[in-house]
Amino acid sequence: MKPRLWILAVSGFCLTASAEGFAAEPARTRAEAEARGHRAIEAGSSEVAPAFVLRGGTVLTAAGSRLAPGYVIVRDGRIAEVGAGEPVAVEGATILDVSGRFVTPGLIDAHSHLGVYPAPSFEAHSDGNEATAPVTSGVWAEHGFWPQDPGIEWAVAGGVTSMLVLPGSANLIGGRGITVHLVPGRGPRAMRLPGSPDVLKMACGENPKRVYGEKKAAPSTRMGNLRGQREAFLAAHKFREQWQRQEKSPRGAKRGAEHATPADRDLGLETLAEVLDGKILVEWHCYRADDMLAAIQLADEMGFSIRAFHHALEAYKIRDILAERGIGIATWADWWGFKAEAFDGVEQSAALLLDAGVTAAIKSDSPIDIQRLNQEAGKALAAARGNNLELSENDALRLITANPAWILGVDDQVGTIEVGKRADLVVWDRYPFSVYASAQWVFIDGHLRYDRALRGEPWSDFMLGQEIRP
Amino acid sequence: MNAVILIASILLAIEPAAAECVALVGGRLVLPRENATIGTVVLQDGVIAAVGRDAAVPAGCSQVDVTDRVVTAGLIDAGADLGLVEIDLEASTRDGSAGGADPIRATFRAADGYNPRSVLIPVARSGGVTSAIISPSGGTVSGQSAWVDLTGATQAEAIRRAPVAVAVTLGRPAGDALRRLRELLDDARLFQTERVAWEKGQSRTFPWNRTDLEALAPVIARQIPLVVAVDRACDIEALLRLAAEQSVRVVLRGGAEAHLVASQLAQAKVPVILDPLAYGPGSFDQIHARPNNAARLRAAGVTIALSTFSAHNARKLRQVAGNAVREGLSWENGMDAVTLAPAEIFGMESHGALAPGRVGNVVVWSGDPFETSTLVERIWIHGRSIPLRSRQTELFERYRTLPGTLRPALPLPAARR
Numbered sequence: 001m002k003p004r005l006w007i008l009a010v011s012g013f014c015l016t017a018s019a020e021g022f023a024a025e026p027a028r029t030r031a032e033a034e035a036r037g038h039r040a041i042e043a044g045s046s047e048v049a050p051a052f053v054l055r056g057g058t059v060l061t062a063a064g065s066r067l068a069p070g071y072v073i074v075r076d077g078r079i080a081e082v083g084a085g086e087p088v089a090v091e092g093a094t095i096l097d098v099s100g101r102f103v104t105p106g107l108i109d110a111h112s113h114l115g116v117y118p119a120p121s122f123e124a125h126s127d128g129n130e131a132t133a134p135v136t137s138g139v140w141a142e143h144g145f146w147p148q149d150p151g152i153e154w155a156v157a158g159g160v161t162s163m164l165v166l167p168g169s170a171n172l173i174g175g176r177g178i179t180v181h182l183v184p185g186r187g188p189r190a191m192r193l194p195g196s197p198d199v200l201k202m203a204c205g206e207n208p209k210r211v212y213g214e215k216k217a218a219p220s221t222r223m224g225n226l227r228g229q230r231e232a233f234l235a236a237h238k239f240r241e242q243w244q245r246q247e248k249s250p251r252g253a254k255r256g257a258e259h260a261t262p263a264d265r266d267l268g269l270e271t272l273a274e275v276l277d278g279k280i281l282v283e284w285h286c287y288r289a290d291d292m293l294a295a296i297q298l299a300d301e302m303g304f305s306i307r308a309f310h311h312a313l314e315a316y317k318i319r320d321i322l323a324e325r326g327i328g329i330a331t332w333a334d335w336w337g338f339k340a341e342a343f344d345g346v347e348q349s350a351a352l353l354l355d356a357g358v359t360a361a362i363k364s365d366s367p368i369d370i371q372r373l374n375q376e377a378g379k380a381l382a383a384a385r386g387n388n389l390e391l392s393e394n395d396a397l398r399l400i401t402a403n404p405a406w407i408l409g410v411d412d413q414v415g416t417i418e419v420g421k422r423a424d425l426v427v428w429d430r431y432p433f434s435v436y437a438s439a440q441w442v443f444i445d446g447h448l449r450y451d452r453a454l455r456g457e458p459w460s461d462f463m464l465g466q467e468i469r470p
Numbered sequence: 471m472n473a474v475i476l477i478a479s480i481l482l483a484i485e486p487a488a489a490e491c492v493a494l495v496g497g498r499l500v501l502p503r504e505n506a507t508i509g510t511v512v513l514q515d516g517v518i519a520a521v522g523r524d525a526a527v528p529a530g531c532s533q534v535d536v537t538d539r540v541v542t543a544g545l546i547d548a549g550a551d552l553g554l555v556e557i558d559l560e561a562s563t564r565d566g567s568a569g570g571a572d573p574i575r576a577t578f579r580a581a582d583g584y585n586p587r588s589v590l591i592p593v594a595r596s597g598g599v600t601s602a603i604i605s606p607s608g609g610t611v612s613g614q615s616a617w618v619d620l621t622g623a624t625q626a627e628a629i630r631r632a633p634v635a636v637a638v639t640l641g642r643p644a645g646d647a648l649r650r651l652r653e654l655l656d657d658a659r660l661f662q663t664e665r666v667a668w669e670k671g672q673s674r675t676f677p678w679n680r681t682d683l684e685a686l687a688p689v690i691a692r693q694i695p696l697v698v699a700v701d702r703a704c705d706i707e708a709l710l711r712l713a714a715e716q717s718v719r720v721v722l723r724g725g726a727e728a729h730l731v732a733s734q735l736a737q738a739k740v741p742v743i744l745d746p747l748a749y750g751p752g753s754f755d756q757i758h759a760r761p762n763n764a765a766r767l768r769a770a771g772v773t774i775a776l777s778t779f780s781a782h783n784a785r786k787l788r789q790v791a792g793n794a795v796r797e798g799l800s801w802e803n804g805m806d807a808v809t810l811a812p813a814e815i816f817g818m819e820s821h822g823a824l825a826p827g828r829v830g831n832v833v834v835w836s837g838d839p840f841e842t843s844t845l846v847e848r849i850w851i852h853g854r855s856i857p858l859r860s861r862q863t864e865l866f867e868r869y870r871t872l873p874g875t876l877r878p879a880l881p882l883p884a885a886r887r
Binding site for chain 1: 556557558559560590747748749750751752753754756757758781782783785786789792793795796840841842843844845862865866869872
């Protein structure tokens with residue numbers, strides 16, 4: 001039996017499809033190639049979400065409203081209704097009294113490495129940086145994502161319901177990231193937030209030049225960084241033009257579009273071509289203001305747009321430019337100083353950015369801080385008020401909900417409490433920006449995934465057996 | 471002879487004269503291990519002269535109205551690396567580790583590298599931190615820790631006592647560090663009795679530097695503790711055995727799984743310095759890390775102090791304490807763990823409380839010090855008011871409005887006045 005399986009595996013290319021979803025022929029179009037690359041073979045959860053009503057609590061919608069008291073009606077995993085006061089009777093729905101509690105959208109972390117750098121840290125499961133070449137556009141974070149990372153459950157306990165998992169910043173172009181919906185899963189493709197776009201992780205500044213400079217390889221300077229990124233996108237342009245030529249050629253037109261695709265696919269250049277086509281969002285690790293200006297110049301030169309800069313501790317210095325160009329920022333509340341390009345961080349950063357009209361988010365980039373994004377937003381709120389900057393409670397909440405949702409390209413699905421959106425909700429035991437606040441319940445697609453009063457079995461297989469002792 | 475040298479080194483710090491007198495009137499005073507009260511704090515000659523509801527304000531003493539404000543002793547970070555690093559990734563700014571291949575570095579003194587002009591220090595003060603125990607890192611025996619107050623432009627003003635501890639890291643395998651420590655402590659003890667013979671070449675040789683053996687004398691004399699970085703519960707048990715055999719004082723640093731052996735720690739009177747934010751399974755040594763570590767240790771009778779174990783993030787000490795309280799530690803014990811407890815662990819009873827005779831390190835807060843929404847409003851160190859400016863406030867002010875962020879051209883000389 002075993003040899004037969006091996007034969008099947010190596011010769012599967014020329015077998016015909018035996019069941020729906022199993023394709024024997026190679027992809028003949030870019031769109032088909034993309035779709036196949038993302039297809040989950042493992043099924044997601046088939047549990048049916050219960051209908052329920054949260055009533056009596058203060059609802060902070062992150063869409064401009066504070067409903068005190070307010071209610072949220074959840075049906076089929078979606079927000080069916082949200083309003084002030086008391087809901088009218090809802091047939092078949094469980095009423096959950098959350099008087100004295102606060103309801104917010106599920107928190108969204110715009111920058112995480114959970115799954116690719118798990119907690120606890122394993123050498124064997126450290127899959128976040130393909131630091132063997134400075135441009136690795138063809139690698140995908142989801143191919144390194146360990147769904148059993150115990151840190152995922154801790155993040156949910158902190159009220160996080162979605163996160164962007166990115167490759168690390170060793171590389172100029174580190175590869176694709178994936179938006180993970182924090183539900184238990186056997187593989188990352190089934191954990192992807194459905195419909196979320198791929199993103200491309202890029203990095204400027206110290207990290208790539210340090211990683212490769214120490215190997216006496218390029219890049220070893222910021223000059224080398226920019227050259228490496230410009231050359232990568234020049235190559236992508238050539239690739240894309242070649243593809244377009246073939247599609248338009250008489251031979252290509254005659255055979256139809258599906259035969260127009262070149263047989264010699266290139267995973268890296270396909271990814272960059274998708275960036276040039278605006279289908280993949282660019283998430284760019286960058287700290288210094290002048291590095292960000294250089295990145296914007298490069299994007300202009302090469303003809304793509306930047307969705308957001310990450311970390312971006314000097315973003316406040318160029319917030320007028322960022323606002324004008326619609327570039328988002330994913331930053332910290334108060335981390336700073338660990339390296340030279342992080343030396344100019346200020347606590348008022350988020351408030352200054354929002355004030356200028358920049359879509360700003362507070363993210364963790366940490367298995368520890370992902371557990372307390374609400375406190376980080378609370379600190380941003382305090383820093384604003386302490387310096388007479390305008391920052392509303394709604395804006396502070398958007399730092400960790402709606403704004404990261406936009407940065408991930410999923411703001412049509414999550415990030416606010418609005419009718420039709422996914423029922424990703426957190427019930428907090430008190431004002432969520434308080435240091436003393438804890439998530440009491442966390443719902444994802446209407447399923448109760450965390451209850452502070454009933455922890456249940458650990459999500460991660462790794463944590464099983466750890467508590468057993470005579 | 472040794473004892474004389476030891477005492478001289480411990481009394482290194484000299485209280486600077488501060489003649490001013492100031493009375494903070496009408497605040498909510500957080501008092502050590504008793505109920506808060508509305509009252510007055512009088513700072514005179516660098517120390518707290520009087521505290522309480524009926525504290526008398528001396529004639530000529532200036533008054534500051536702190537009504538509706540919370541007044542506490544300055545916070546103490548029991549494991550920050552302030553003054554030892556400016557930028558972590560810039561080796562030219564690092565003074566925290568002796569480096570080199572030798573894992574035994576007992577002579578290395580954090581105090582020698584302490585830079586009181588570090589721009590990190592005003593940032594830490596903006597979080598109400600007025601003192602820190604600074605510790606070397608690296609190797610097995612990293613060196614000697616010092617107590618600094620976050621004021622002054624000179625080491626003489628800032629360093630209050632050195633050494634206050636010898637820093638140790640167990641690492642993995644723990645048994646290797648422990649066997650080395652046993653041998654080292656045995657030899658340090660033997661060296662004291664054999665010193666004269668050793669000088670004459672009449673004793674056996676020691677596989678350690680003479681100065682390392684000397685530096686461990688106050689540890690053997692139980693004058694200062696070993697502060698040992700350790701997380702895993704079974705490593706803690708092994709360490710407790712070593713402490714008992716060697717009759718040395720130990721303090722745990724980190725202690726992620728300390729709650730699993732809380733009763734042993736309480737019985738051995740071993741304190742724990744921990745960061746309650748660092749829960750969750752960060753490493754294989756922390757599989758059983760739990761958010762309520764601080765609360766469980768305190769409930770078992772273990773003395774705890776809290777730390778950020780950081781330099782740049784030392785201002786987050788109050789958030790660290792708030793999270794311990796969120797996870798079940800009482801508010802009073804949370805405050806204790808960032809004021810009086812670290813003072814007592816390191817034998818600095820001159821610090822850590824709003825009490826007459828204690829050093830004049832006082833913070834005025836807009837509300838509950840642990841709460842995210844609370845701001846530090848005023849700070850006094852050694853009885854002197856310290857402005858809350860920092861490099862960060864200056865950056866903020868420069869970029870408060872855009873454009874106009876670039877320094878403008880200077881006026882022509884003729885136009886200057």
